[in-house]
Each structure stands twice: as C-alpha cells, then as structure tokens.
Amino acid sequence: MRLKIGLLGGGSWGTTVASLVSRNAPITLWARDAETVASINREHENPKYLPGITLPAALTATTSLEEAVASADVLVMGVPSHSFRGVLEEAQRHLRPWVPVISLTKGLELASGKRMTELIEEVLPGHPVGVLTGPNLAREIMSGQAAASVLSMEDEIVVRALQPVFHSGLFRVYTNTDLLGCELGGVLKNIIAIAVGMGDGLGAGDNTRAGLMTRGLAEITRLGVAMGGRPETFAGLAGMGDLIATCTSPLSRNRHVGVELGRGRHIDAIIEGMNMVAEGVKSAPTVMALAETYGIAMPIASDVFDVTQGKRTAQEVFRGLLRSSVGDEAHPG
Numbered sequence: 001m002r003l004k005i006g007l008l009g010g011g012s013w014g015t016t017v018a019s020l021v022s023r024n025a026p027i028t029l030w031a032r033d034a035e036t037v038a039s040i041n042r043e044h045e046n047p048k049y050l051p052g053i054t055l056p057a058a059l060t061a062t063t064s065l066e067e068a069v070a071s072a073d074v075l076v077m078g079v080p081s082h083s084f085r086g087v088l089e090e091a092q093r094h095l096r097p098w099v100p101v102i103s104l105t106k107g108l109e110l111a112s113g114k115r116m117t118e119l120i121e122e123v124l125p126g127h128p129v130g131v132l133t134g135p136n137l138a139r140e141i142m143s144g145q146a147a148a149s150v151l152s153m154e155d156e157i158v159v160r161a162l163q164p165v166f167h168s169g170l171f172r173v174y175t176n177t178d179l180l181g182c183e184l185g186g187v188l189k190n191i192i193a194i195a196v197g198m199g200d201g202l203g204a205g206d207n208t209r210a211g212l213m214t215r216g217l218a219e220i221t222r223l224g225v226a227m228g229g230r231p232e233t234f235a236g237l238a239g240m241g242d243l244i245a246t247c248t249s250p251l252s253r254n255r256h257v258g259v260e261l262g263r264g265r266h267i268d269a270i271i272e273g274m275n276m277v278a279e280g281v282k283s284a285p286t287v288m289a290l291a292e293t294y295g296i297a298m299p300i301a302s303d304v305f306d307v308t309q310g311k312r313t314a315q316e317v318f319r320g321l322l323r324s325s326v327g328d329e330a331h332p333g
Ligand SMILES: NC(=O)C1=CN([C@@H]2O[C@H](COP(=O)(O)OP(=O)(O)OC[C@H]3O[C@@H](n4cnc5c(N)ncnc54)[C@H](OP(=O)(O)O)[C@@H]3O)[C@@H](O)[C@H]2O)C=CC1
Pocket: 009, 010, 011, 012, 013, 014, 015, 031, 032, 033, 048, 049, 078, 079, 080, 081, 083, 086, 087, 104, 105, 106, 107, 136, 137, 138, 139, 275, 276, 277, 279
C-alpha cells in the first residue's frame, strides 16, 4: 500500500518537501493562499516563494485543509512556529487516529517555549511524532543540487518505515532516534547564523566566521545536551551540518537578517522588508530563557538576543571574540 501524505504550508520549504515527496507517494499540499494553490495546480509554480522553479506535475495543492488532512496516512507540518499550534488545532478535527505527524519547522513556540513536537504531543496525543531536519536550503534543493537530511523519531521501527517517503536519489534521508537533539539543532543554529551574518555585514573575516561557528556549536551542544539531546547529534547533519549551511549560504534568511543588522539597519526594518520567515529572531528570547533554566552560558546567543531586541547594535556587541575574559576552550564562555 502506498501511504498518502498531507503537507500543510505552501511556503518555500513546504513546497520543496512536497515536491520531493511527490516522487515517492501521493501528496496533497495545503496552502491558505488561493492564488498560490491555483498556480501550483495550473502553472506548476509557486511564484510567491519559489519563483522561476518548475514543480513536479504530480504535486497537487488545495485550499481545503480537510481535503489534505482527512485522507492522510502521514501528516507533515510545514508552517512557521508562530502559526503551528493554530494550524495543528484545525487539522486535529480532520485527522485519523494514530497518523504520524512530522514537523519541518525550526522554531519554538514563543508563549510556552515548547518545541513543535511537544505541541503535536499536546494537541494530538497518541500520534507518533517526528522531524525532518538538516542542511536543507529550499531553493538549492529545487535547483537539483544533492542534499542530506535526517528524519528523526523516537521509535526506530516507525522512523525506518517512513524514511522511504522522503528519501530519493538527490535527497539522502538518514534516520536518527534522538528526536529532541535533532529538533533543537535546527532551532539553535538559526541564532548562530544571525551572529555570523552580523560579522559578515560588518566586514569580518573568515577566521572570525570560523571562530563564531565553532564557539556557536559549543553553545548549541551545551544547551542541547543539558536538555537531553545526545552529544553526537550536534556533530551530525542536524547540528553541525545545518549550522554550516545556514551560516555560510547567501540563501539563508537568518544569516541575511544578521548581515543587514551588521550593516547598521534596525531589526524592524529588516523584517518588514522580508516576505519569508527568519525563525531565529523569534526563538532568541525563548532560547535565552532555556539557557537560564538549564544554567548554560550562551554568550553568542545572548549578543544576538540583545541586537534582535534592539537593545544594542551589532557594532556594539561585536567585540564577540574580543571579550575581555577568555578561559579554557572546553569550558563555557
Ligand atoms: N526555506 C528553507 O530553506 C527551510 C525552512 N525550514 C523551516 O520550515 C518552516 C517554514 O519555513 P518556510 O517554508 O521557509 O517559510 P516561508 O516564509 O517561505 O513560508 C511560510 C508559509 O507558511 C504559511 N503560513 C504562515 N502562517 C500561516 C497560517 N496561520 N496558516 C496557514 N499558512 C500559514 C505562509 O502562507 P502565506 O503565504 O499565505 O502567508 C507560507 O506559505 C520554518 O520553520 C523554517 O525554519 C526548514 C528547512 C529549510
């Protein structure tokens, strides 16, 4: 039997994952924007988020949430974190029992600080949950470049059963049972990418970037391990892999925010000028609260928090590596 997939969210990543999955399984993509849906069905294009890219003819879209959810054997959530709970609650009315729910979202709920899979467990108790995450810039994948990703669920048998839904020749999907670690890797790297972008915007060099990325990974790993993730996860695709892609690619929206901050623009003006989401800006306050709760030093994330809150400028915080006290590399700070 071929599993039917419902995917909610017609942005750049939702559309890309739906295109990848359409090679393996029947899929219905739900987007709330009627023009986007019509264009995907008729022109095989999503002009709002992936202009100029031809989508597979097998990919069909709908504005009816019920149509995408009611017949789904697997539900994939591709909306940003600020809309996740609301869309999930709508979906809950139509979803059959026990259907696995996979999140593509790399953010935390602002009000509760919860991960997206925690929201799924809360709204849809009893449904197996997972994430698809890794160094996966949507536009690059749609232009036919090879990429590797991770499908993470706690149950090894279920995750292996779902792997073929997402895996294909140029999109290599590994499995991982460290759900918490994989999910946190995707959330936390966005904040470090903003820091690296700030450096790039200020004209910092390659040594600076390497220093920030390495110390940033140390912060990600410290918090992730304190919260229950496995150390090796943060050295893998969902940790270091995604950090490298996001911190170095001109396609990254989080890095873009950082670059513009580094050039001296105000955060509100930058966000105003973007039609896509940069999750790190919204996650920064929640991540700082988590760092406090778990007693973890996160000096780079803290600087990003200050700048994205408009408390200090990128120039002011970018003493970064020049901070007055430095200790042993293996220790926090
Ligand atoms: N783009 C990428 O390369 C990658 C993104 N991700 C993650 O995927 C998630 C989604 O990002 P991405 O697709 O890039 O985001 P985009 O900004 O490209 O698109 C966001 C999409 O979500 C829709 N949306 C927002 N709120 C709602 C709502 N309340 N109801 C229905 N639809 C809604 C938007 O619809 P509308 O157009 O109508 O506003 C739009 O289709 C993020 O968490 C991101 O971190 C992960 C890996 C790669």
